[in-house]
Amino acid sequence: MMQQQTPKPVVIKFPKFRIKALPAVVLSVLLLGFMLYFVLPVLHIRFLDWIVPLMICLAPLLAIRRLRKILYVVYPLLALWLILAPFFSSGIFNSGSYRRMIGEVEKTEFSDLVAPVNLDQVPILDSAFAKDLAAKKLGEDFALGSRVVLGNPTIQMVDGKLFWVCPLLHSGFWKWITNTSKGTPGYIKVSATNPQDITFVRELKGKPIQIRYQRNAYFGQDLYRHLWWNGFAGIGLAGDTFELDDNGEPYWTITTYTHKIGVSAPEATGLAIVHAGTGEIKYFPLKKSGGIYDDSKIPAWVDRIQPSYFVLPQLSWWGKYVHGFWNSVFGKRDLLRVTPGYNVIYGRDQRSYFYSGLTSVGSDEGTVGFALTDTRTKSSHLYLVSGATETAAMRSAEGKVQNFKYYATFPILVNMNGKPTYFMTLKDSAGLIKMFSFVSVRDFSLVGVGESVRSARDNYQMALAGSRTGISPEAADKQATLTGTIARFGSDTTDGRTYYYLTLAEAPDKIFIASSNLSSRLPITRAGDQARVSYLESADAEITLTAFANLSLGDK
Incomplete structure (x- = not known):
């Protein structure tokens, strides 16, 4: 019986892929031109987006024996820089520098920076x-x-x-x-x-x-x-x-x-x-x-120089690294964080500001204040006030009209009677604006809604005047009091609420508005009565009262 022979393995030899020196250099130059024209990397040591394109451009040069040993050193160095540079630039080693990025955050009075709301604007x-x-x-x-x-x-x-x-x-x-x-x-x-x-x-x-x-x-x-x-x-x-x-x-x-x-x-x-x-x-x-x-040399018509995605992280670092990096990980003492979302508002000086709320770490519903940052110079102002976050205010406004299933847009910050107030629109499922709402920052249960901005404002001010919140201290010095004879008096029902309108003979150019929440004397007041009214000074023709006393009916 013949012994079966073991078959010999077949060895397939593939030709080695080699590029000569000149074609390798040409290919490398072509890749470099492609990267520079289409990728547009920032050619600076403080940026990293040039490293990977450079490694790709150098790859054909590995075919050149004289350059291969050099590239075997260059590639690991580039890879190390790509990994270690971000690590040593992180907050672990530079928490103080990160916190100082935003600059000095000045505490300010809200009314000094944001003008009282103009309903037409x-x-x-x-x-x-x-x-x-x-x-x-x-x-x-x-x-x-x-x-x-x-x-x-x-x-x-x-x-x-x-x-x-x-x-x-x-x-x-x-x-x-x-x-x-x-x-x-x-x-x-x-x-x-x-x-x-x-x-x-x-x-x-x-x-x-x-x-x-x-x-x-x-x-x-x-x-x-x-x-x-x-x-x-x-x-x-x-x-x-x-x-x-x-x-x-x-x-x-x-x-x-x-x-x-x-x-x-x-x-x-x-x-x-x-x-x-x-x-x-x-x-x-x-x-x-x-x-x-x-920014004096930059044209005045330019509204924004500082991008929001520069400013908001810097505000976040300012609140996060208040006691260094390790406190932000373990102790978390006195930490602040920026609330989700931001908006752009315009101040008294007609300059635009990024508005963002600040809340303590671990708090979901309440803010400790908010920051206004100049979109040109990045000068930042901090207004300390305990209140509701934007999300909580949106839910409060939606709750007022829950039977309609409207949803609130992200609010903007306005100055109402010297008080920081959220303003937002209420939309239906088709995205159409149906109503408007004002919500107090200090107390998000104080809500005014209406089918027009003016009716929402009046509704809100009535709720504000009858609340315990009252007038903010910074607006108290702008309150005026007037005593006189009621010349005209009338009422009107809007959005299910009765409003009373009156004029005084001593100030015929002003129409004062109030509701019975402000005083139980209003429904029985009539023309000819002596009255004392208090209000915040305003250029508007129609002014909401903050206090009302009918002297003819025995009020003091």
Whole structure:
């Protein structure tokens, strides 16, 4: 019997993949050009986004024997820098520096910074609703609506009025390539206070608006590539805000920044302003003077220099590292955190501020105060007041109209009778504004709702006047008292509540409003009675009373 032979293994030899020196260098250079043109890394040691592209560009050079040993050292060093730099830049080693990033936080009186609410200037439209209205306006032009999309709306002060401004952007590569010379034709302005005031701005002074440089453009018209190749390759570029100058000319404002703590903690260093049509670039560096940034050389029409995603983390670090890093992990003594969400409000000085609530760690419903940060200089003001968070205030407003199942938008902060007050709109399931609401920050059970801003204000002030909360100390010195003869007296029922209106012969230009919650004498008061009224001084023709006494009926 023949013995079966064991089959010999078959060895398949693959040819070694080798690249000669010259092709390797050429490939490396091509990769470098691709990375520089399309990836646009920040070429600075304080940034990390250049490391991985560099490692990819160097990879073909591994085929060159003379460079291989060097690259075997370079790659681990780059990897170590990528790992260790963020670690040593963290709060473990730099908690004090992180806390000082926001600068000095000044304690201030709320009324000193925020002017009393002007009902005609209360922004009742949020970003989502403004964009919906702009989309409907855009939809009126069927041909245009198929080739452009709306950019993110930006709230800004234009000629003393608040507007949401939405730029028109290219809807894709092929739409861009057929409109490279003309760009997109204009922008849409939506009044933040009047949903009927919507303007499609296509031209200025008889010349068409052409937005060529934008995020949705390609190659040389891409906004960030345009900046990168014009001297901004070695500095960080944060955000792109669409803003209008005093003449309605469209610009992009982009914040330049560096990292202050190793490779972390972004800090604004200046502002690049790019004309959306011509691409002209103007740069304004930010310099500190007296501990705060000097923005005097930056055009006044620019509302925002400091991005919200720089300011809010810095506020968070200020509250988190109050006693160093380890206290934020274990003891957690005196820690503060920023409440979810923020908004932009305008102060007495017509400057915009980021508003954010501050609450103690572990508290879900209550705030210990709130911070207002200048969106240009980053100067921050702290107002200490115990009260409700924005979320709690929203639920309180929704509870007032729970039978309608309306939902509240994120509130803005207003000054009502010298008291910080949340204002929000109430929407139905279709996203349409149905009602308005004011909620006290100090006591979120004090709620006023109405189908108009004025009726909601009156409802709220009546609740405020009859509550234990009363008038805030900082507003007490603005309270006026007047004694005289009632010239006219009447009543009106609005939203199920009876309001009483009266005028005094001694002040015929003022109409005073109150409800029976303020005084039980009001329902039996009539013209000719002697009365003493107290109210907060206001330029409004209709003023809500804070106190009422009918002297003819024996009140003292």
